[in-house]
Amino acid sequence: MSGVKKIDGKKVMKGEFIVQNKLGVHARPAALFVKLANRFSCAIMVSKDDEEVNGKSIMGLMMLAAGPGSKLVVHCEGDDCQQALTEISALIKRKFDEE
Amino acid sequence: MQRDTITVERFYTGEARGLDMKLVAGANGLKRIIREPTVNRPGLALAGFTRYFANKRLQVIGNAEAYFLKTLTPAEREERYATLFSFKIPAAVFSRNLKPDKVFLRVAERAGVPVFVTSLITMKFINLATLALEMFFAPRASEIGSMVDILGVGVIIRGESGIGKSESVLALIERGYSLVSDDITRVTLLDGREIIGAGAEITRNHMEVRGIGIINVASMFGVRSIRAQKRVDLVVTLKAWSDVPDVERLGMEQEYVKILGMDVPHIVIPVRPGRDLARLIEVAAFQIKLKTSGQNPAKELNDRLIARMTGSMQI
Numbered sequence: 072m073s074g075v076k077k078i079d080g081k082k083v084m085k086g087e088f089i090v091q092n093k094l095g096v097h098a099r100p101a102a103l104f105v106k107l108a109n110r111f112s113c114a115i116m117v118s119k120d121d122e123e124v125n126g127k128s129i130m131g132l133m134m135l136a137a138g139p140g141s142k143l144v145v146h147c148e149g150d151d152c153q154q155a156l157t158e159i160s161a162l163i164k165r166k167f168d169e170e
Numbered sequence: 171m172q173r174d175t176i177t178v179e180r181f182y183t184g185e186a187r188g189l190d191m192k193l194v195a196g197a198n199g200l201k202r203i204i205r206e207p208t209v210n211r212p213g214l215a216l217a218g219f220t221r222y223f224a225n226k227r228l229q230v231i232g233n234a235e236a237y238f239l240k241t242l243t244p245a246e247r248e249e250r251y252a253t254l255f256s257f258k259i260p261a262a263v264f265s266r267n268l269k270p271d272k273v274f275l276r277v278a279e280r281a282g283v284p285v286f287v288t289s290l291i292t293m294k295f296i297n298l299a300t301l302a303l304e305m306f307f308a309p310r311a312s313e314i315g316s317m318v319d320i321l322g323v324g325v326i327i328r329g330e331s332g333i334g335k336s337e338s339v340l341a342l343i344e345r346g347y348s349l350v351s352d353d354i355t356r357v358t359l360l361d362g363r364e365i366i367g368a369g370a371e372i373t374r375n376h377m378e379v380r381g382i383g384i385i386n387v388a389s390m391f392g393v394r395s396i397r398a399q400k401r402v403d404l405v406v407t408l409k410a411w412s413d414v415p416d417v418e419r420l421g422m423e424q425e426y427v428k429i430l431g432m433d434v435p436h437i438v439i440p441v442r443p444g445r446d447l448a449r450l451i452e453v454a455a456f457q458i459k460l461k462t463s464g465q466n467p468a469k470e471l472n473d474r475l476i477a478r479m480t481g482s483m484q485i
Contacts, residue, residue: 095479098472102419129419133471138479 072160075153082113084152086159088143092166095138098129100167105129107162113149115159126159176204176306178261178284181228185302189295191263191286195275199282204228204260207307208300211235211292215257216250225257228299232265232292239271248273255281263299265292309359309430316377317350317367317400318342320455324367324400326355326434327451329408334447336379338408341448348397349387352377357402359430368399402429404458405436406451414440422468424461435461 072086090096096104108115108126115126119141124131126145137143143163147155179200182191205226213235215223239247255277261284264270270278270285278285288295315328316339329335336352343349351369358366369375375388375396388396405427417440418425427436435458439450460467 093480094476097476097479098420098422098468105419106416133475136475136478138481 072156081148082150082152084147084156086145086156088145088160088163090137090139090141090143090163092169093139094169095141096132096135096143096167098133100169101129101132103162103167104132104159107158108155111147111149111151111155113147113152113155115155116146116148118144118146176303178202178204181303181306182284182286184306185299188302189298190289192288194270194285194287196261196278196282196284198279199261199284202258202260202283204303204306207303209263209296209303212254212259212262213238215254218250218253220253220257223257225259227260228303229254229259229262230265230292230296230299231262231268231270233268236264236268244273247271248277251277255283259283261286263288263295265290265295304361305358308361311357311430313355313357313367313429314353315355315405316352317355317369317402318451319348319350319397319400320452321347321459323403323455323459324350325404325406325451325455326367326402327406327408329441330410332380333408333410333441335408336377338447338451339377340379341446342451343387343391343395345448345452346394347452348395349375349377350397350400355402357429359432363432365402365429365432365434366399367402374398402434403462404455405429405434406454407436407438408441408447409438411440411442414438420468420472421457422466422472 073084076083092100105127116123117126117132117135118124119135119137122135124135126132145156145159177200181204182193182200185191206224208227209230210224210227211232211234212223212229216235216239242250251274262278263286265288267287267289270287275285290298313326315326316335317324317326318339320342327335327338339349339352350367352373354370355367356370360366375386376384377387378384418437425436426433437454439447439454441447
């Protein structure tokens, strides 16, 4: 996880994570992610390889097809970006409460 | 849950026409209570065997009993009648227009037990009477909420007052669906397996719309806009957006709500200005229809996704 930076007066923070749960980011983890993301006001973008999607969209996250071992880059932009990234990080590291 | 007492009078006034029943004696016993939702043929009791006599039920006398009684001497008959009426039976029904003899009527009158004659054959009467009694005995309750029939899916729409129930119902009627009840739905558990919803008889076909008053839906939107009763397949609760902390996003697992002890599929739709509630309720009903036919789109999509991610499927 990077520290908080300021770009054009906006707080920005970025983190990289490896998907560790056995089944990858399927519907249930995606729903947990999106529910968590929607609690924050900052913009949350998630990318895998060259594809970037909105972290507040279930269909977007599922489209990434982030299987076990794949790398996700989470990019938050807004006042509560630090808190958001901390909690998202915890969720991914908890393997989305699976297994 | 409420269960009323079913008197012979209630059964008779409700079903006399359908069952073609005529009262021939014992009018003073019409307040007797039918305690079991089925009928009995008192052949064995008339033959003298009264252990296990199902005396709480309606007693149906058909050809078998009538011809048996004819084999007895008048004295024997009177004695058997006395035995029969020494039990507290709710009423006796003669099928096939069989004529009860004078002694039978006299003993029944004295015991205060109503006697009916029906033109139906015994089997037919037993079938229809059992169905009718089941309906009388079915557990009932009132659910707060309006009910609409959406393409064969009975949907009860619940929500706090002022959340937009009536508007949704009106919009659904506009789309061609039918109103079952407004604001309060009477529910009945049928055969212990399905819930039937209906409007209260007095307010049937009417709706209250805030600001306009009471409207007659049938005369305003035509006869297809109303329906007397419908099986309940889905309960939709409309809730203010802020009161729904965990909005359902996948719909993979079905939530249920209990009505009269039965599980009925339930979904919560968060309400926010600009959401077309009627459209959402309509789609929810279609979704239930698909699910009950064995489809679960969320699960199917997820299975495909997992297969892709774990490499167990080639695409």
